[in-house]
Amino acid sequence: MKKLFSIVAFMSMAMLVSCSDNKVEATAKSFLESTANADFATAKKYCDEATGSMLGMAESMIDPAKREEIKKQGIKIEIVSSEVKDSTAVVKYQSTSKDKPKAEGEPKELKLVKVGDEWKVTMGKEAPKGGVPAPPAPGQAPTMTAPEAPATEAAPAAPAQ
Helix, strand or coil: HHHHHHHHHHHHHHHHHHHHHHEEEEEHHHHHHHCCCCCHHHHHHCEEEEHHHHHHHHHHHCCHHHHHHHHHCCCHHHHEEEEEEECCEEEEEEEEECCCCCCCCCCEEEEEEEEECCEECCCCCCCCCCCCCCCCCCCCCCCCCCCCCCCCCCCCCCCCC
């Protein structure tokens, strides 16, 4: 009887962990597909508040013609793996497009955090590296690498008068 109880307890825990992974992966895939199709309103549903605000800013900078161009790329997302630790998760994925039908390079990472009962994509402190993908340029699949800050040059000193 003890052995049966142990087996049932183990199976229950395994199912809970796999269900959690499935929800993480489903959230990540929905988010990535939405951003790949320039559907930022839908993508915001899968983000924490701070990341949703960033998406809102990105959305306001893309004109309708550019959105249509992005949609025509036919970007497809494949979830490679996911790792859940407590209230954080990392999902590895690869993307392809009409121009690049084969995934290239190492899988990219997307960070998620548990907010209440839901998993949300984050760029906050919980996401040490990575973030929300910038809308892809024509012919490119989306990436999760946060854009680097532009280099700045020191302004020349004003001539003395």
